[in-house]
Amino acid sequence: MGPIWSSYYGNCHSLLFMIDASNPTQLSASCVQLLGLLSAEQLAEASVLILFNKIDLPCYMTIEEMQSLIRLPDIIACAKQNITTAEISALKGTGLSEVLQWLQDTHRSHS
Numbered sequence: 001m002g003p004i005w006s007s008y009y010g011n012c013h014s015l016l017f018m019i020d021a022s023n024p025t026q027l028s029a030s031c032v033q034l035l036g037l038l039s040a041e042q043l044a045e046a047s048v049l050i051l052f053n054k055i056d057l058p059c060y061m062t063i064e065e066m067q068s069l070i071r072l073p074d075i076i077a078c079a080k081q082n083i084t085t086a087e088i089s090a091l092k093g094t095g096l097s098e099v100l101q102w103l104q105d106t107h108r109s110h111s
């Protein structure tokens with residue numbers, strides 16, 4: 001779906017970017033997509049929430065290792081956007097309240 005994302009950049013205030021934390025083989029592709037989003041002019045003012053999903057599944061890498069592998073702290077430091085991260089399980093509902101709180105706070109700060 002990546003190639004059509006840019007059709008939705010206009011008037012976008014909040015951006016949720018989901019990474020599959022159970023499948024580190026997709027990590028480099030995710031990182032390229034994320035960098036593309038963060039460097040898009042139209043998204044410069046957006047608030048970004050990076051979700052590491054599927055934390056209920058076993059994985060051979062920890063979230064910390066994945067974040068370090070894509071140099072997420074550097075990405076966050078260099079980005080124009082305000083970036084938050086959360087670890088969630090859409091299946092179990094883990095971290096859902098944090099996501100809802102972020103949406104509420106972000107909506108409030110843009111209205």
Ligand SMILES: Nc1nc2c(ncn2[C@@H]2O[C@H](COP(=O)(O)OP(=O)(O)OP(=O)(O)O)[C@@H](O)[C@H]2O)c(=O)[nH]1
Pocket residue numbers: 020053054055056057088089090091092
């Ligand atoms: N265990 C678990 N499964 C999940 C979770 N969130 C979504 N799924 C399942 O993941 C499946 C969808 O696969 P995804 O990998 O998310 O879909 P995708 O990324 O569009 O597809 P791929 O590009 O093939 O990876 C569905 O069966 C969902 O039920 C979660 O938090 N935990």
Ligand SMILES: [Mg+2]
Pocket residue numbers: 020023
């Ligand atoms: Mg997937």
